[in-house]
Amino acid sequence: MTFLALTTDFDAAWMAFKGVNILAFVAVALGAALGSYLIDTLSLRFILRAVGIKVGFFEFLKVKGASYLLNIINYNLALVLMAAVVKRRTERGWASSGSPFVMLNFIDLTVFGGLTVGAIIAGASPFEDVTTRIVGLIALGGFLAGPSLMAITRIKKGPAWLLKIVNHNLLEAFARISFGNMLLAILARSMLVLLYAVMNHLFLGLYGADVSIPNLLVYMPILSIVGFIPISISGLGSTQVLARRFYGPHVTTVTGEGAQFGVIDAFSTTSILIMVLLRVIIGLICTPFVTKMLADSPKEQQ
DSSP states (O other): OHHHHHHHHHHHHHHHHTTSSSHHHHHHHHHHHHHHHHHHHHHHHHHHHHOOOOHHHHHHHHHHHHHHHHHOOOHHHHHHHHHHHHHHHHHHHHHHHHHHHHHHHHHHHHHHHHHHHHHHHTOOOOOOOHHHHHHHHHHHHHHHHHHHHHHHTOSSSSOHHHHHHHOGGHHHHHHHOHHHHHHHHHHHHHHHHHHHHHHHHHHHHHTOOOOHHHHHHHHHHHHHOOOOOOTTSTTTTHHHHHHHHHGGGGSSSSHHHHHHHHHHHHHHHHHHHHHHHHHHHHHHHHHHHHHHHHHOOOOOOO
């Protein structure tokens, strides 16, 4: 954050913000916040039910909403809250309760990896050849991560140490989900990533940066990994510095690297803050319900 503040062209950032259609900006944010909330909830509920954990839609809508408050700090803290609700409702152990959310991370890796590889094959990589190959190889590894773990949990014979790992409760969800349901989960999570790509495309367009959705599918996984690391709140600072390099050259309303970076700083700061604000509102509405849910007797929701 300090580096960002010291290197931002505030005049360019302010001019960029003043030129934005605020009504359109708020409309994009509302659509993205509500759309992602719904898709995220539906896909997570599907994954839980696919591994034998029954949870009501409206119940989990509240759980997902409450998790947004922790998501502001770090994504995995939000997953811990959801695992705690599963543990309380089903009387499972922590490893078993957390297993679907571990699998969720790997499904998302598969989605990001697959979309990135697809974008690169389609010729949408904005990087030099060497960088493209490196990003492509990493993306391919991410794409294979979820299915590989799923296949590993099907191993029935082997050394005792291997079977101990394969049968660990933390990998239980990988063993329980069918191949068909895994494909459906990947498809559902792909819709979420594509929604975020459309959101960023529209936000950037409002700031005068023309970044295509295929290019975003290459940029976004890298930015997501940086945001995943617990070194900033909601990606403020860390992802923004990288976003300058990715999106700055696409700004057409101003010239000069410093001014272009200022426009991207305005885009990233305002888009992150409005999404955080909307999710805080959702979280504050849902948290009392989840607090009561955790205090209730541990019965599995039918």
